[in-house]
Amino acid sequence: MIKVVVVDDHEIVRKGIIAYLRTDDELEVVGEAGSGNDGMKLVMDKVPDVVLMDLMMENGTGIDATAEIMRTLPDCKIIILTSYYDDEQVFPAIEAGAFSYILKTSSAEEITDAIKKAACGENVIEAKVAGKMMSKYRTAQKKAHDDLTDRELEVLICIGNGMTNQEISEKLYIGIKTVKTHVSNILSKLEVNDRTQAAVYVHRNKLIQ
């Protein structure tokens, strides 16, 4: 029997998953929790083989719970069960030590399958998530504005807010000549031609909103 704990703050989802898991006689649901914190305590107490963990929970994410569980019970397999494959928390979850990552769009059979595989040490990563991981490592590239000095970044943000050189000089208490120097350096470092493109850069790279 594979001992399973289900952590999900959607009661209806949790009850549903448990109801289904109970129909499989290889699995034994030894506990359920509605928050990351409760889940953590429960896991420490029950020491299950597998934890089905929802990522998006209202108070305290599944990430912290996952990390904490892995610290004390490194042999416990945590399966992240979430709704969206492009969730930003995918990577923190994997770094925290999540073993498998499946979506709620998976069929009930796929979920029980993932649990059984996890118990055998075989992990399951949703194809879409795997693809996301690939692109993640591709986009882990250096950003042009990493080359900027602190002061230059400060000036760039001003440009991104549509300020003129005059206004920037007044805001930063420096001469307009100095601002022009910074702006020139910024433009060449970002490889753009003028302040408008620099402003676009700021917004495209979400340096400000």
Added chain:
Amino acid sequence: MIKVVVVDDHEIVRKGIIAYLRTDDELEVVGEAGSGNDGMKLVMDKVPDVVLMDLMMENGTGIDATAEIMRTLPDCKIIILTSYYDDEQVFPAIEAGAFSYILKTSSAEEITDAIKKAACGENVIEAKVAGKMMSKYRTAQKKAHDDLTDRELEVLICIGNGMTNQEISEKLYIGIKTVKTHVSNILSKLEVNDRTQAAVYVHRNKLIQ
């Protein structure tokens, strides 16, 4: 007995909800579907009192299904059941004729309660969604760029992409003088001082990404 149909493409969620609803002897689950299309046909066939409809489905949204059902069975109460309160589809769903709008974070009891209330003609709107509706009507205000002509909007988008007047004139096959005229008009209509601020406007108002 209140006849209920459950439409959700997450099998595990659907099974869970149904398993729970069956424990209530006032409710009778007369069918289930894994897509908006199937759900629509099923509802036409079974004519339930209440439909529990998931919004986020992979093929065909719950919106279209809701609208279609309301056209043929206007007395049918459709309860939208979704994961997020700030979903952009909230309003289309309500316009499509959804009767209640509750979240999956609701307790199982709240869901059965919403079903019973719907059957009695009493709708339930999640507090957070209601708040969202309020702010929606507040933000339904006129945008400055609504005053722009088609051509001006076209030029504005170019500015938002960091193009110079020269580049814009080449792209639109018009003289640079004409571009300058458009730019001047745009700046005064948007009440900004220069093209950089116009570019910032474009991104802040998400005219382009």
Added chain:
DNA sequence: GGAAGTCTCAGTCTTAAGGCGGAGGAAGAA
């Protein structure tokens, strides 16, 4: 002590940007 990087500022020069006023042609509304 020297080298490198950063921040500050200066002078000069060129050009894109933008304001202001005017105007013709086309299309649609009153």
Added chain:
DNA sequence: TTCTTCCTCCGCCTTAAGACTGAGACTTCC
């Protein structure tokens, strides 16, 4: 028809922007 709006373009003018070169003061690091 007349009026209005939009798109197009012109000339004149002022100024902010940006490139390029140079340089002093300061900190950090070797």
